[in-house]
Amino acid sequence: xxxxxxxxxxxxxxxxxxxxxxAEQGLSAGIDDVAARAGVGKATVYRCWPTKDALVAAVTSVxxxxxxxxxxxxxxxxxxPAAFARLMLDAAESxxxxxxxxxxxxxxxxxxxxxxxxxxxxxxxxxxxxxxxxGMRADLRxxxxxLLFNGATSQLKAAGETDxxxxxxxxxxxxxxxxx
Amino acid sequence: xxxxxxxxxxxxxxxxxxxxxxAEQGLSAGIDDVAARAGVGKATVYRCWPTKDALVAAVTSVxxxxxxxxxxxxxxxxxxPAAFARLMLDAAESxxxxxxxxxxxxxxxxxxxxxxxxxxxxxxxxxxxxxxxxGMRADLRxxxxxLLFNGATSQLKAAGETDxxxxxxxxxxxxxxxxx
DNA sequence: GGGAAAGCGGACTCCGGAGTCCGGTTCTGC
DNA sequence: GCAGAACCGGACTCCGGAGTCCGCTTTCCC
Numbered sequence: 001x002x003x004x005x006x007x008x009x010x011x012x013x014x015x016x017x018x019x020x021x022x023a024e025q026g027l028s029a030g031i032d033d034v035a036a037r038a039g040v041g042k043a044t045v046y047r048c049w050p051t052k053d054a055l056v057a058a059v060t061s062v063x064x065x066x067x068x069x070x071x072x073x074x075x076x077x078x079x080x081p082a083a084f085a086r087l088m089l090d091a092a093e094s095x096x097x098x099x100x101x102x103x104x105x106x107x108x109x110x111x112x113x114x115x116x117x118x119x120x121x122x123x124x125x126x127x128x129x130x131x132x133x134x135g136m137r138a139d140l141r142x143x144x145x146x147l148l149f150n151g152a153t154s155q156l157k158a159a160g161e162t163d164x165x166x167x168x169x170x171x172x173x174x175x176x177x178x179x180x
Numbered sequence: 181x182x183x184x185x186x187x188x189x190x191x192x193x194x195x196x197x198x199x200x201x202x203a204e205q206g207l208s209a210g211i212d213d214v215a216a217r218a219g220v221g222k223a224t225v226y227r228c229w230p231t232k233d234a235l236v237a238a239v240t241s242v243x244x245x246x247x248x249x250x251x252x253x254x255x256x257x258x259x260x261p262a263a264f265a266r267l268m269l270d271a272a273e274s275x276x277x278x279x280x281x282x283x284x285x286x287x288x289x290x291x292x293x294x295x296x297x298x299x300x301x302x303x304x305x306x307x308x309x310x311x312x313x314x315g316m317r318a319d320l321r322x323x324x325x326x327l328l329f330n331g332a333t334s335q336l337k338a339a340g341e342t343d344x345x346x347x348x349x350x351x352x353x354x355x356x357x358x359x360x
Numbered sequence: 361g362g363g364a365a366a367g368c369g370g371a372c373t374c375c376g377g378a379g380t381c382c383g384g385t386t387c388t389g390c
Numbered sequence: 391g392c393a394g395a396a397c398c399g400g401a402c403t404c405c406g407g408a409g410t411c412c413g414c415t416t417t418c419c420c
Contacts, residue, residue, distance in 0.1 A: 002418095003366095004365090004366055004367065004416080004417055004418075005416095005417070005418090006366090006367065006368080006416065006417070007366075007367060007368090007417095010367085010368085030406085030407060030408085031407080031408070031409085032407080032408095035369090040368080040369075041368065041369030041370060042369080042370085042408090042409085043367095043368070043369055043370080043409090043410075043411085044367080044368065044369070046408090046409065046410080047367075047368085050409090051408085051409080052407095052408070052409090137356075144350075144353065147332060147335045147336070147339075147350065148328075148331070148332055148350070148353060148354075148357075150331075150335055151328070151330075151331025151332040151333075151334055151335040152327060152328055152331045153331075154331055154334060154335070155327045155330055155331040155334070156327070159327075170324075170327065170328070173324065173328060173357040173358075174328075174357065176317075176356065176357045176358075176359065177328075177353045177354065177356045177357035178353075178356075179356065179359075183396095184386085184387060184388075184395095184396055184397065185386095185387070185388090186386070186387070186396090186397070186398080187387095187396075187397060187398090190397090190398085210376085210377060210378085211377080211378070211379085212377080212378095215399090220398085220399080221398065221399030221400060222378090222379085222399080222400085223379090223380075223381085223397095223398070223399055223400080224397080224398065224399070226378090226379065226380080227397075227398085230379095231378085231379080232377095232378070232379090
């Protein structure tokens with residue numbers, strides 16, 4: 001059964017609105033805000049996604065996929081420690097302007113568990129490579145990097161920091177923490 | 181006008197209960213929980229402190245003072261870098277078992293602004309000493325340390341991690357990030 | 361173009377936690 | 391020991407955000 005034209009259109013509007021609103025305000029934004037931005041009633045939002053979490057997962061999963069792709073690319077570079085450092089700095093910079101990416105990386109929602117696992121696996125391989133190359137302390141695991149990175153970025157977000165350079169700087173400190 | 185005997189007794193009960201409940205559950209615990217633990221109605225809690233924030237400030241400020249004293253002691257030690265490292269590890273370990281200390285260090289409530297400033301000043305002096313001793317990167321400021329430390333510990337708390345050794349380990353990573 | 365199904369939206373309920381009210385109880389000064 | 395002020399506590403309101411309901415509108419298929 002095909003979706004009615006107006007339903008399809010509204011679904012897309014809602015998705016766009018959710019992307020914008022959540023990127024600007026983070027996941028604490030209300031469904032009402034998303035509905036208002038889309039120019040529809042909130043029931044319409046709930047008709048497309050049964051819960052707020054489902055909508056959030058829909059918009060964040062894309063961001064997580066993009067990030068995973070970047071991790072994989074970094075993993076395949078020859079100089080693992082340098083690739084890792086670059087990845088962290090770039091990721092922080094991206095997060096500075098897009099809360100959605102940040103939330104996606106942080107989120108614990110079950111809907112993204114598989115994607116997170118995939119991302120983590122690639123990260124672990126990158127880290128293993130960096131350790132093998134002697135550019136990283138040997139006892140490090142991907143959870144450590146995730147925790148430090150997420151911790152720092154969460155604090156930056158909470159502080160309302162928007163300057164990408166500052167985010168970059170802290171990512172640099174996290175990278176420094178991983179050195180042998 | 182002296183406080184009535186029962187009022188004074190209940191005030192102390194509430195304070196003790198708040199310390200316990202917030203240390204165990206963090207600040208997300210409700211006033212109802214505190215009142216129940218104290219064996220008192222919630223109105224009694226509000227009679228002593230006008231808002232939840234005020235009560236929280238009352239119980240956390242002690243913890244912050246204790247921590248500040250430790251920072252000051254560290255500042256006055258001869259080997260600043262080592263004192264700094266020890267301070268971080270000990271603080272993390274303490275936070276693992278006492279959410280209240282953690283919340284006190286993280287909290288942004290205006291009621292503790294003065295105490296936070298005092299703590300930060302001592303930390304800055306400790307850091308300056310460590311930099312002068314060549315044990316820390318020269319561009320570091322106390323906010324950096326605070327942000328990294330709070331970020332990591334917040335994540336640990338959110339993850340429900342209770343093993344002090346793990347908290348210590350991450351504090352060690354934060355210290356590593358400060359090395360020149 | 362007409363009718364039925366699909367979709368719409370705003371007003372509604374529900375829920376949890378902060379903060380308030382007031383009738384009943386307990387302490388204190390005389 | 392008694393008057394009355396101070397205090398008590400549980401039931402209440404208030405608030406904001408998630409999720410639901412239902413009378414009305416739009417679309418689609420014939």
